[in-house]
Amino acid sequence: MAMNNRSAAIRAVLALGLALGSPLGCSRDEKTAEARAATIDAPRTAPPRTGFMETEVLPIDRIYHSMEGPANRIEVAHANLQWVTAIRAEVIDDVTRQKMGDEFFCHSQLQLLNGTRLLVMATGADEIRFPSGFAMPVAEILQGLPIDQRALTFVGMVLNNHEPEIDRLTRVRATVEFHLDQDFGAAPRPKKLYPTNLTMFVKDLKEYDPTAVNDDVTTHCALVGELPLHWMVPPGKQKTRYRYQDFAPEGRVHFGWVHMHNFGVYMRLTDVTTGELLWQADVEHEAQRDQIAKISHYSSVEGFLLRPDHVYEIEALYDNTTDHDINAMAMMMLYYHPRDDVSITFPGGTITQPAALVR
Ligand SMILES: [Cu+2]
16 A cells, blocks of 8 residues: 655644533432442443544546555544544545545555554445444554654545546545543443454465466466555456464454455455354445445454464455456454453554564
């Protein structure tokens, strides 16, 4: 995901809304003692605060395919993002301020200066909403970094696959939902979620060795750029797989989504050590044109276990129903709660590397 450099003009546009809920208080009602006891243990459910952030203007005046569109990065204020529970991104028309179609949205993210993408949204997955009782401690993650690294940026990229005769000024806007720590009073805090990602890597077709081929999987692909994470799919079906181990501390995954391009069918995650299929994201396409409508996500209070001593495998299926090559990616974003509620920070600059543990 190549981006513009960090904008020299730092523009903090995070507007902080006020909590809408009434303060938590005691009410003299008819509840039984038992019901009251249950209420005391429940986490506070006051509605979250909301904030907004927007890129600079991004003109769309021709076809831009995935990863090719205009993009912009701004710095956002992060001190109040103490417990982020949801974020949603959309492309808006800068003149009318109205939301445009999802087909103009490529991706958007909240990112650290070292490149770590904390919260990412992309085509077909424009909203992250953690299950109840979970949140990302964004401000705390920033506090765990060296002082010159404590900046949070917001990136948005637009695209246009369908309208060659277009001329519009757009922006990517995100709405973030969060709580201040003080909002919880004496109540328990949410369980902390941290990001990790599993990217599909392929081998360059130039080094193809037919003796090492597994017949149900494509191991070598024509690369789009230098990196083996963006490749071409010839007409027909193509399945790729990649294995990971020790990519995150032990914990449980409670939210996940995947990024695929048009003609993606599914991406799935298997615990090879136990043989268990942990989850599968299915891609829905629009009926009338080549456009992802929606990609299913994973969200669970129960979650599934990640262990550093287990081997995990991602598998992606594409079905290119056109008569020409198309380009592809497959990336799985997972949000996990570390065992023993340890705090995680990301000094290393990439979230595919094991993160540093801070107790
Ligand atoms: Cu992509």
